Amino acid sequence: MNKQVDAIVIGAGVSGLYQIHQLRQQGVDVLGLDAASDVGGTWYWNRYPGARFDSESYIYQYLFDEDLYKDWTWSERFPAQPEIERWMHYIADRLDLRKSIKFSTRVTSAEFNEATGRWTVRTDQGDVFDSRFVIGCTGMLSAxxxxxxxxxxxxxxxxxxxxxxxxxxxxxxxxxxxxxxxxxxxxxxxxxxxxxxxxxxxxxxxxxYVLPMKNPKYGPEEVKWYKSRFDELKQNLPNTFTGFEYDFTVAWADLTPEQRRARLEEIHADGSLKLWLASFGEMFFEEDVSREVSQFVRDKMCERLKDPELIDALVPEVGDYGFGTHRVxxxxxxxxxxxxxxxxxxxxxxxxxxxxxxxxxxxxxxxxxxxxxxxxxxxFDAGTGGMSRIDITGRDGMTLRDEWHKETRTSLGMQVHGFPNLFMTGAPLAPSAALCNMTTCLQQQTEWINDCIKYLRETGKTVIEPSAEFERAWIQHHDDLVNATLFSKTDSWYNGSNIPGKPKRFLSYTGGAGTYRQKCKEVADSGYAGFETA
Structure with a gap:
């Protein structure tokens, strides 16, 4: 198939489906491509025994349409993969998205033509597409x-x-x-x-370090409760630190040791990620707070294991790394x-x-x-793998794979200097790379990309690319934030340490989802200052 389109979206998961919907709404001729046989993204591929949410079901949802939100009912607080996949099908059916997606089609290459300002995209099915924009919604953990x-x-x-x-x-x-x-x-x-x-x-x-999950079933009262909160969640989630409904609100120094212990006990009993994402933010900055919270979690685990040999094998020593600096x-x-x-x-x-x-x-x-x-x-090859496994060639013959092999770099986690009109979600140097309720951050990114493309169309521009100066400033801002935390002292997939030879840089923006959202808004409101258009 040889076809010309306005935009190609790679991936039909949470971000890809919403990106396709938005672009269609503004009249863009958009085509989605996905290697899977149906929609779902990570919830299509990760169907292993036990796969389920660890974000509460009622926040892992799209918030742009109240009826879309309320017309789906979850059966429990943390549903399993089969139910999540059914929800993804509900979204695709409700928005009639499948007609805009070519399934069982893996993108193998994308090459930017500097003369036309367009991308040539090839697939394993022999397709050749000519597209103004390419949006990689390939997922942060998909390689x-x-x-x-x-x-x-x-x-x-x-x-x-x-x-x-x-x-x-x-x-x-x-x-x-x-x-x-x-x-x-x-x-x-x-x-x-x-x-x-x-x-x-x-x-x-x-x-x-692990936390126990409490996963109650939802009956009519629980469903009524969470659906009644739509307006509250729509306002709150995008502005918290991690895109969850809870946030860091209490300072360690303001409490007595007894009060700290009581708070840790109360939040631990919640049976969610709240101890990690909304207890004491100081544990990511201050060694003594990190040690105390880590010891609290370690003690809880030891109480359950009892056996010294199992404790030695399965429970981190407090000195190994701090609670929360690895994925919890x-x-x-x-x-x-x-x-x-x-x-x-x-x-x-x-x-x-x-x-x-x-x-x-x-x-x-x-x-x-x-x-x-x-x-x-x-x-996985987190953050970079989904896009770097595609042969992507930008200006002057530079390839994304080679560039990211030298240095993990992006502008706002959504574009890369040298690759005009190439957008991405769930990429490095944005909260969605690791530290966010994914639907919260992916919705924000796809909305920014959609608005950017709308701006170009309305102003008669055809090409946009971040300047080298803007990108370097964003990287410096990102690095300054994370280097002030204990994340920078811990090796994990969060900084690429699980891949031999991968440049070390913390993948996720640590300034918080709300702050990131505001910074992206400032760029858009400025007419995309720092981005070069033509």
Whole structure:
């Protein structure tokens, strides 16, 4: 297929669907492209056992249409993947979006033509599209690290990455299963399949601070309660620090030790991410506060595990890293499954996985753990991977992959100098890269992009690109903020440390979703000062 369009949107997840809808509303001829067979984005690919929200369902929604919000009803506080996927289908059907999307189509390359100011986009189906704008709604965690270990192709059993989990599922009955990784995804898998397998071996490298999830079912009263809050949430969510309904409102120094403890206990009992996202902001800046909050969470975990060996394997030492400087997982009886006789925690920090062999997983000391199924919860090339796995060529032959290999850089997390008319969401140096309720931040970004394209059309401009000076200033602002925090002292996927050779830079903007929103608004209100148009 050879076709000319105004805009191509890559991805049909939360941001892609809303971006397509907005562009259509302003009369832009827009085409969506997605490698999946249907809508959903991350909720299409991540269908592993236990996959579910850890944002409350009633805030993980679009807020641009009250009827769209209220005409969908959630069954519980933190729904599982099948229900979330049904919600995504509801959105696509309600807004009649599928007619604007070509599915089972992976974008392989995009090349900017400096003479025409347009992009040539190619797909694995042989399509060639000519488009004024390209918007990458590829997701912040959409490039799974599938080839992580030597010898994977020799394994005689089944091996699967959680981000590419088969639609038909996997039968665990009578099987010996190995799970590699105990991040948020690995924890969901482990707690869900533990009772279904013959034997479960969990390969533990970095212990994680975890918080218990409380997930009540929603009846008519609860549904009425959250739907009545639409106006409140629409006003509140975009202006909080993390795009959640709660925020940091109490200062550590203003409370006595007894009051601090009482507040931590109360918020911990909430069974949400509130302890991480709305307890004491000082824990991200002050070592002593970080240690005390970390010790509080550690003590809660130790009380449940009891066994010293399990504590050593699964609970971080306070000196390892501070609570909240890694992604904080919510869990349901996750720690308790390790007390089952057929579940084993295998420590691999000092005895790492050397390779995958035909019969299972071999460690550096030569030990081989025989398993039938390997589930790899080993993460993603976060922030940059979704776009850099496409061959994207901008001005003067520069490629996005090479540029990001030198330095992770963007302007506002939505454009990159040298790549005119290329927009993106969920990219580095914006809150949506990690530290935000995704629907809150992705809605804001797609609305900014939509308004920018509308501005160009109304003013007769055809090309927009951030200047090198603006981009350098944004990077400096971003770095100054994060370097004042304890995030900068902690290695994790948050700063690319999980990818050998990836330039280290904290992926997420740490100034807060509300502040970021205001800064983006200021740029738009100024007529896009710092951006070059033609």
């Amino acid at each position: 799974p690290l599938t080839d992580r270990f030597k010898g994977q192709d020799t394994f005689r059993g089944t091996i699967v990455h959680t981000g590419l989990y088969p639609r038909e599922g996997i039968d665990f009955k009578g099987k010996k299963v190995g799970v590699i990784g105990i991040g948020a995804t690995g924890i969901q898998v482990i707690q869900t399949i533990a009772h279904s397998v013959d034997e479960l071996k969990v390969f533990v490298r970095t212990p994680q 997982p919510l869990e349901t009886n996750y720690l308790e499954v390790y007390r089952l006789p057929h579940v084993h925690a295998i420590k691999v920090r000092d005895n790492p996985i050397a390779e995958i062999v035909p019969e299972g997983i071999k460690l550096a000391d030569g030990t081989v753990h025989e398993v039938d199924i390997i589930i790899m919860a080993v993460g």
